Amino acid sequence: MLKMKKGQAVSQVALYTVLFLFALFCVIPLLLAISITFSDGDSIMRNGYKLIPEKWSIEAYRVLFSNFTGIWRAYGVSLFVTFFGLASSLLVTILVAYPLSVIDFRFRGFVSFFVFFTMMFSGGTISYYIFTVKYLGMKNNIWVLVVTQILVPSNVFLLRTFFSAVPDSIYESARLDGAGEYAILFRIAVPLTFPGIITIGLFIVLQYWNDYITGMLFIDVQTMYPLQLLLYKYSNYIKDLTYGSGSLPADESLLFAMCVIATVPMLVVFMFFQKYFVRGLTSGAVKE
Amino acid sequence: MALKLQGHSKLKKKRDRMLLTMCIPAMIKLFVFAYLPMIGIYLAFVDYSPRKGLSSEFIGLKNFEFFFKSGDAFRIIGTTIGTNFLFIIVGLILALSLALLMNEVKSKAFLKFVQGVSFIPYFLSWLVVGYLFSAFLDNYGIISKIISKITGIKDYSFYTNSDYWLIILTVANMWKSVGVTAVIYLANIISIDKEYYEAADLDGAKWLQKVFYITLPFLVPMICVTTLMNIGNIVRSDFGLFFFVTKNSGPVMRVFEVIDTYVYKLTMESSASDAVQRSAAAGLLQSITGMALVLGSNAVVKKINKESSLF
Numbered sequence: 001m002l003k004m005k006k007g008q009a010v011s012q013v014a015l016y017t018v019l020f021l022f023a024l025f026c027v028i029p030l031l032l033a034i035s036i037t038f039s040d041g042d043s044i045m046r047n048g049y050k051l052i053p054e055k056w057s058i059e060a061y062r063v064l065f066s067n068f069t070g071i072w073r074a075y076g077v078s079l080f081v082t083f084f085g086l087a088s089s090l091l092v093t094i095l096v097a098y099p100l101s102v103i104d105f106r107f108r109g110f111v112s113f114f115v116f117f118t119m120m121f122s123g124g125t126i127s128y129y130i131f132t133v134k135y136l137g138m139k140n141n142i143w144v145l146v147v148t149q150i151l152v153p154s155n156v157f158l159l160r161t162f163f164s165a166v167p168d169s170i171y172e173s174a175r176l177d178g179a180g181e182y183a184i185l186f187r188i189a190v191p192l193t194f195p196g197i198i199t200i201g202l203f204i205v206l207q208y209w210n211d212y213i214t215g216m217l218f219i220d221v222q223t224m225y226p227l228q229l230l231l232y233k234y235s236n237y238i239k240d241l242t243y244g245s246g247s248l249p250a251d252e253s254l255l256f257a258m259c260v261i262a263t264v265p266m267l268v269v270f271m272f273f274q275k276y277f278v279r280g281l282t283s284g285a286v287k288e
Numbered sequence: 289m290a291l292k293l294q295g296h297s298k299l300k301k302k303r304d305r306m307l308l309t310m311c312i313p314a315m316i317k318l319f320v321f322a323y324l325p326m327i328g329i330y331l332a333f334v335d336y337s338p339r340k341g342l343s344s345e346f347i348g349l350k351n352f353e354f355f356f357k358s359g360d361a362f363r364i365i366g367t368t369i370g371t372n373f374l375f376i377i378v379g380l381i382l383a384l385s386l387a388l389l390m391n392e393v394k395s396k397a398f399l400k401f402v403q404g405v406s407f408i409p410y411f412l413s414w415l416v417v418g419y420l421f422s423a424f425l426d427n428y429g430i431i432s433k434i435i436s437k438i439t440g441i442k443d444y445s446f447y448t449n450s451d452y453w454l455i456i457l458t459v460a461n462m463w464k465s466v467g468v469t470a471v472i473y474l475a476n477i478i479s480i481d482k483e484y485y486e487a488a489d490l491d492g493a494k495w496l497q498k499v500f501y502i503t504l505p506f507l508v509p510m511i512c513v514t515t516l517m518n519i520g521n522i523v524r525s526d527f528g529l530f531f532f533v534t535k536n537s538g539p540v541m542r543v544f545e546v547i548d549t550y551v552y553k554l555t556m557e558s559s560a561s562d563a564v565q566r567s568a569a570a571g572l573l574q575s576i577t578g579m580a581l582v583l584g585s586n587a588v589v590k591k592i593n594k595e596s597s598l599f
Contacts, residue, residue, distance in 0.1 A: 011495075012394075015389055015392055015393065016393070016398065018389060019386075019389055019390065019393065019398075019402045020402075022386065022402065022406065023401065023402045023405040023406060025463070026405050026406045026408055026409055026463065026467060027405055027408060029409075029417075029420040029421065029423065029424070029463070030408065030412075030420065032420070032423045032424070032430065033419070033420050033423055036423060044428055045428075047433075048427075048428040048429065048430065048432075048433045049423050049428050049429060049430055050430075051430070091313075092313045092314050092317065093314070095311070095313055095314065096310060096311050096313070096314035096315075098307075098310060099307035099308070099310050099311055102307060104300075105304055105307050106300075106304045107304065107307070107308055107311070111308075111311045111315070114315060114318065115314065115318065118318050118322040118323075120578065120579045120582050120583075121326075121575050121576075121578070121579045122322065122325075122326070122571075122575055123322070123325035123326035123327070123328045123329055123571075123575075124325075124328065124329065124332075124551065124567070124568055124571025124572055124574075124575060125551045125552060125555050125567065125571055126328065126331065126551070126554070126555045126564055126567040126568050126571060127325045127326070127327070127328020127329065127568060127571075128321070128325045128328070129555050129556075130328060130331075130564075131324060131325040131327075131328060132321070132325075134341075135324075136320075147317075147321075148321050150317050151314050151317050151318065156314070175299075175303065180306060181303055181306040181307055181310070182306065182310075185310070206411060209413075210411075210412075210413035210415075211413075212413060212414070212415050212528070213527065216556065217555075217556065228413055228415050231415055231416065231419070252423075252428065255419060256419065256423070259416045259419050259420065262413075262416060263411070263412055263416055266411040266412070267408065267411060269411075270407065270408070270411050274404060274407070277407065278403070278407075278471060281468055281471065281472060282471060282472050282475035
């Protein structure tokens with residue numbers, strides 16, 4: 001008996017070690033980046049990046065906060081886009097997901113297919129690009145960042161499963177009481193599926209905040225760059241930044257400081273809503 | 289319940305009309321940004337000139353012929369399918385192993401810690417991930433410095449050649465998503481009835497035996513479904529992974545160009561006169577094979593487990 005317990009203890013230690021190493025593997029790139037932002041430029045030039053800065057420096061953040069209005073403007077653009085993106089995309093998703101959860105809705109099959117087909121088949125990047133630029137004239141229009149990203153089909157189908165999980169009898173009795181569908185949706189279905197709605201909302205926020213491709217395709221005016229696009233084109237900026245001022249951080253420190261600043265909001269969102277994320281990701285995948 | 293409304297066909301009609309109005313915003317959006325651009329598929333069949341647009345000269349399947357004759361096609365399609373295949377297999381093995389390990393953790397706090405940390409990469413954009421990885425791989429990078437020391441090559445950088453990139457891309461892809469996939473598997477493992485394990489314990493079953501005779505068989509339907517869905521997407525790559533993690537550097541991309549990066553570059557960065565039609569042809573090819581594969585794998589999923597099929 002004793003021997004077995006010892007064996008179990010050893011395997012428990014091994015288990016915790018393996019998982020701890022895995023956790024480390026997941027955060028090390030981020031930790032390294034943070035270390036680089038606090039590293040002195042000369043020591044990077046000499047010895048490369050280190051997990052713990054050889055010589056500490058906060059120059060990167062000082063320069064970013066004092067000299068670099070560009071990044072705060074990009075922050076504003078990203079906030080704007082994420083805010084309106086969340087509002088519009090969430091509303092549109094809720095509106096279409098609910099009818100698809102009503103089993104005997106006459107157009108359910110048709111609408112379902114209409115949404116689903118876009119997941120399978122697309123006209124291709126080039127025609128999407130030409131159509132949006134030439135026919136809609138949306139190049140360098142800030143709303144292109146919002147409008148083109150409204151409605152992700154997989155979000156629709158995920159939210160539909162949340163709506164379907166509400167017992168039908170609740171909807172039916174409201175209907176028999178003469179409630180309209182909009183009232184049922186916003187007074188009954190939405191409050192009852194609130195965790196699901198939050199999950200979808202978080203997916204949407206993440207999608208808008210991290211969207212780089214729309215900016216790469218449609219925005220080339222610097223004042224309209226969202227954060228991700230600014231990061232993509234950072235090398236054009238670094239030169240302006242480092243021109244003619246005294247002691248300077250390494251370009252790399254600046255770049256990684258920008259990465260950190262662009263990432264922090266999503267990590268904060270994640271920390272506060274972790275529960276909803278896990279639930280959203282695992283729901284639908286779990287067999288009841 | 290539906291029966292009750294059947295007696296009120298007028299009411300049902302009214303209800304359906306209201307429900308349909310709810311679908312309109314979504315349908316308008318999709319119509320404008322997904323369906324209307326499909327007209328542009330036609331560009332794959334013309335000798336495109338910007339002045340003439342859609343009235344450019346029709347040349348049938350010539351563009352596809354060029355695409356295949358150029359030799360690009362087989363290489364790019366091969367890379368796309370090959371890397372995806374590798375990601376599917378490695379991803380499955382890693383995520384399953386992690387989930388099995390997580391399932392053995394007794395301490396709730398520790399499990400929460402590991403899960404929380406393993407989700408972090410999911411929240412970073414590929415663009416940021418690309419930069420983070422460069423801190424290991426470029427000439428100041430931690431791993432490059434080690435290689436420099438071993439081989440004596442001064443300022444070694446991974447971006448100057450295509451060595452190791454199959455490994456790097458796989459690691460980057462796993463790093464970004466394996467935590468989330470593992471938690472999905474874990475959720476399924478947790479939902480297995482505990483009685484099976486208790487019965488097995490009474491029979492003196494070892495951990496590995498329980499894994500192979502209870503847990504894995506229980507997960508088989510889910511594994512099949514996920515894998516088939518992934519196979520359905522085998523002609524589509526993660527643009528961000530191949531574009532940003534490689535830093536789109538020439539030597540790497542010569543080997544690791546995939547359809548999505550190829551199409552993007554033809555659209556945005558190419559000045560070749562036939563870029564538009566080549567991009568359209570490659571995109572259409574991807575769309576059609578992609579759809580065929582999704583439909584095919586869905587049909588197979590339906591046979592295995594009806595509820596898990598997409599439609």
